[in-house]
Amino acid sequence: xxxxxxxxxxxxxxxxxxxxxxxxxxxxxxxxxxxxxxxxxxxxxxxxxxxxxxxxxxxxxxxxxxxxxxxxxxxxxxxxxxxxxxxxxxxxxxxxxxxxxxxxxxxxxxxxxxxxxxxxxxxxxxxxxxxxxxxxxxxxxxxxxxxxxxxxxxxxxxxxxxxxxxxxxxxxxxxxxxxxxxxxxxxxxxxxxxxxxxxxxxxxxxxxxxxxxxxxxxxxxxxxxxxxxxxxxxxxxxxxxxxxxxxxxxxxxxxxxxxxxxxxxxxxxxxxxxxxxxxxxxxxxxxxxxxxxxxxxxxxxxxxxxxxxxxxxxxxxxxxxx
Amino acid sequence: xxxxxxxxxxxxxxxxxxxxxxxxxxxxxxxxxxxxxxxxxxxxxxxxxxxxxxxxxxxxxxxxxxxxxxxxxxxxxxxxxxxxxxxxxxxxxxxxxxxxxxxxxxxxxxxxxxxxxxxxxxxxxxxxxxxxxxxxxxxxxxxxxxxxxxxxxxxxxxxxxxxxxxxxxxxxxxxxxxxxxxxxxxxxxxxxxxxxxxxxxxxxxxxxxxxxxxxxxxxxxxxxxxxxxxxxxxxxxxxxxxxxxxxxxxxxxxxxxxxxxxxxxxxxxxxxxxxxxxxxxxxxxx
Amino acid sequence: xxxxxxxxxxxxxxxxxxxxxxxxxxxxxxxxxxxxxxxxxxxxxxxxxxxxxxxxxxxxxxxxxxxxxxxxxxxxxxxxxxxxxxxxxxxxxxxxxxxxxxxxxxxxxxxxxxxxxxxxxxxxxxxxxxxxxxxxxxxxxxxxxxxxxxxxxxxxxxxxxxxxxxxxxxxxxxxxxxxxxxxxxxxxxxxxxxxxxxxxxxxxxxxxxxxxxxxxxxxxxxxxxxxxxxxxxxxxxxxxxxxxxxxxxxxxxxxxxxxxxxxxxxxxxxxxxxxxxxxxxxxxxxxxxxxxxxxxxxxxxxxxxxxxxxxxxxxxxxxx
Numbered sequence: 001x002x003x004x005x006x007x008x009x010x011x012x013x014x015x016x017x018x019x020x021x022x023x024x025x026x027x028x029x030x031x032x033x034x035x036x037x038x039x040x041x042x043x044x045x046x047x048x049x050x051x052x053x054x055x056x057x058x059x060x061x062x063x064x065x066x067x068x069x070x071x072x073x074x075x076x077x078x079x080x081x082x083x084x085x086x087x088x089x090x091x092x093x094x095x096x097x098x099x100x101x102x103x104x105x106x107x108x109x110x111x112x113x114x115x116x117x118x119x120x121x122x123x124x125x126x127x128x129x130x131x132x133x134x135x136x137x138x139x140x141x142x143x144x145x146x147x148x149x150x151x152x153x154x155x156x157x158x159x160x161x162x163x164x165x166x167x168x169x170x171x172x173x174x175x176x177x178x179x180x181x182x183x184x185x186x187x188x189x190x191x192x193x194x195x196x197x198x199x200x201x202x203x204x205x206x207x208x209x210x211x212x213x214x215x216x217x218x219x220x221x222x223x224x225x226x227x228x229x230x231x232x233x234x235x236x237x238x239x240x241x242x243x244x245x246x247x248x249x250x251x252x253x254x255x256x257x258x259x260x261x262x263x264x265x266x267x268x269x270x271x272x273x274x275x276x277x278x279x280x281x282x283x284x285x286x287x288x289x290x291x292x293x294x295x296x297x298x299x300x301x302x303x304x305x306x307x308x309x310x311x312x313x314x315x316x317x318x319x320x321x322x
Numbered sequence: 323x324x325x326x327x328x329x330x331x332x333x334x335x336x337x338x339x340x341x342x343x344x345x346x347x348x349x350x351x352x353x354x355x356x357x358x359x360x361x362x363x364x365x366x367x368x369x370x371x372x373x374x375x376x377x378x379x380x381x382x383x384x385x386x387x388x389x390x391x392x393x394x395x396x397x398x399x400x401x402x403x404x405x406x407x408x409x410x411x412x413x414x415x416x417x418x419x420x421x422x423x424x425x426x427x428x429x430x431x432x433x434x435x436x437x438x439x440x441x442x443x444x445x446x447x448x449x450x451x452x453x454x455x456x457x458x459x460x461x462x463x464x465x466x467x468x469x470x471x472x473x474x475x476x477x478x479x480x481x482x483x484x485x486x487x488x489x490x491x492x493x494x495x496x497x498x499x500x501x502x503x504x505x506x507x508x509x510x511x512x513x514x515x516x517x518x519x520x521x522x523x524x525x526x527x528x529x530x531x532x533x534x535x536x537x538x539x540x541x542x543x544x545x546x547x548x549x550x551x552x553x554x555x556x557x558x559x560x561x562x563x564x565x566x567x568x569x570x571x572x573x574x575x576x577x578x579x580x581x582x583x584x585x586x587x588x589x590x591x592x593x594x595x596x597x598x599x600x601x602x603x604x605x606x607x608x
Numbered sequence: 609x610x611x612x613x614x615x616x617x618x619x620x621x622x623x624x625x626x627x628x629x630x631x632x633x634x635x636x637x638x639x640x641x642x643x644x645x646x647x648x649x650x651x652x653x654x655x656x657x658x659x660x661x662x663x664x665x666x667x668x669x670x671x672x673x674x675x676x677x678x679x680x681x682x683x684x685x686x687x688x689x690x691x692x693x694x695x696x697x698x699x700x701x702x703x704x705x706x707x708x709x710x711x712x713x714x715x716x717x718x719x720x721x722x723x724x725x726x727x728x729x730x731x732x733x734x735x736x737x738x739x740x741x742x743x744x745x746x747x748x749x750x751x752x753x754x755x756x757x758x759x760x761x762x763x764x765x766x767x768x769x770x771x772x773x774x775x776x777x778x779x780x781x782x783x784x785x786x787x788x789x790x791x792x793x794x795x796x797x798x799x800x801x802x803x804x805x806x807x808x809x810x811x812x813x814x815x816x817x818x819x820x821x822x823x824x825x826x827x828x829x830x831x832x833x834x835x836x837x838x839x840x841x842x843x844x845x846x847x848x849x850x851x852x853x854x855x856x857x858x859x860x861x862x863x864x865x866x867x868x869x870x871x872x873x874x875x876x877x878x879x880x881x882x883x884x885x886x887x888x889x890x891x892x893x894x895x896x897x898x899x900x901x902x903x904x905x906x907x908x909x910x911x912x913x914x915x916x917x918x919x920x921x922x923x924x925x926x927x928x
Contacts, residue, residue, distance in 0.1 A: 180650035268791035505689035
């Protein structure tokens, strides 16, 4: 296992109480796995990715363990995380386009970044140039200021910087959502290439756009209201989802070529619960067409088929009786 | 629920902000003194009450008397009143003119903005004090009111610039477009859609103008261009210095007005920093 | 009903306004009553600028926009108000469309003050309720609340309900679902198709091809302020001709098909203002055709299918 997360619970402190944004999640990512993390806004997917890399107030660690390559990492301690961050777990931030210091030439900025990690920049120059070739950027960009690069070029540059130290795990947070479709495809395919070249061992791609995940992810983890809903191989999630939420979500996505007079799609009625004071039991209960008495208890997230996990009483009971 | 929540949130942070509380208490104290102090005086500020001339503070003359035997307490509380009037009217005028020009330039944009910006910049670069000096020197009788007008007419450019920038950014918000698509007239859009979103900001601008007006007035008074028919804190200091209070060590003559001006302006700025922390969630400490 | 005639929008940028930014260049199209037209483009393609010009929130630099044969630029305040009675818009960010310090229903109150000053309280309530019900909201659940207490989807419906209070026959929907979550966005999309069934014409501005395809009849593909391709949406989607449209179609992530053979992306070729706007990224650009020097005209290469590309001269079209 590249990454194992065990009962991780992270809340946000606010004036009105704790927002239970990540309420006990357990999952693993295999070596070489690209896992898509999908869910609607406020479901906790960004909290999860931030928790793995930088847990800053108002985020509050409650419990849970995180193992990277079978070693426990102290996610709750920002200081102890310093040597791990960027070197073992790295992130391509959501607003990568603006993540670079505008007053520094890119090459100088990278050198400073490496120095902060006590790595001499000359040691990695050759590798840096190889990486630039890989993403199709000319070596001249190192002498340029970030403003001289187009959006897609900046995105690729940030990807090169984030992966320069060959991290075990790379988190990509909504990196394609601000891009145009044609650039989006190039960036997404580049992520796969990074994995294929063994630059990064495994990857979490956080996005609300499931169709992107269908193109590049090996597995998809669906979250809802701070809880894990379902995890399985991409094909399984898209074509045979088991949790009612995943099913409704997939069914609501328009396919290219479908017109409303041919096939009327429907959304999911209702809204996600507020996480300040979430309902007991299954958090999807109130919007779920299949909800029954049992759902007042919290469903465990268990493996109903090999490598197919879900948290739904209907599936668990069906699985038990079968 | 939102306003309630919002108000509560404002009160919550306001009541916990030491800077705001300290600043506001000092201002309130002086304000009370300015309002009710003149009622406690036995003689008018310029009356030669004490035939002994300069005497230190005593039970009869709480803050002593001047070189001419005038009651310093009477001068002080009446001067304080004048200071508040200058701050309120002068600062208020500056704020008002600045807001109107800022709104017009920021909302209209284009030609209107260019013309108003040029005007703003011209007034901004004019050496205000020099102009005030010249005008003040030409006037035979100078009152607190004329001082207010001078200050109001010269202090607005900073407000105009700040309001213009804020209006610019609010104008591009979709709810303003929506109001325009409802056929609302521009003045109404500014008054009902844009201004309410800037209330906290405008309050802070006014406080800064208030403090600025007090300082400018004190400066004018001190260099001898103060009111000719009334007392003010700056005038007290000027007279004290003029009649050698420093050399004669009549400290009770110049310390109260000096201290009051410093404390007032200081507290206003501290209050402003506090308000900024209350209104701006980024500066709040949880 | 609504026609754009060679509309352009130029912004002056740079320190002294010395540079010009051509946000929209010579765009002409029309929208017929009850028609849904998708205006598709990437960010910076000028699609939102066109929407704002139609709503006269910004002026045009050249060309004219005509509503029922009249140039809207000439309208005075009173005529403008009548125009807004017929044409309304809904924008991308539902939260930015509401003044955060007031209750959400205030947008209805404004409509009442401006357009129905003499209507009785009871009659007005009835009208609001009808309008809210039409967009699938329960008046009891959504009235008297602050914007942050409602979800993005509810707010977008609220804004559509506001437009329905007027007797509109044209709606500019600018990216209205791109900020909504997947589970609610389809309902708003279905609502638009209901409105279309009631005879409303819609300009559906979007960057998302699958959403555009779902409800529209006609597609206009914009690239850098120019129309690259325009026609019946099925034709444009199934037989894209312009190299840019083809690139879009090959890049769009689908749920039923994985990306096929790699697309050739050209990056960094210098494009001039006079040449084809797509010259800088075009894989089939050909200097001998003049792609780098002259902007290709928008030509009707087959009935109701217009393309701006020298590879498709009128009458000489090969549909593979």
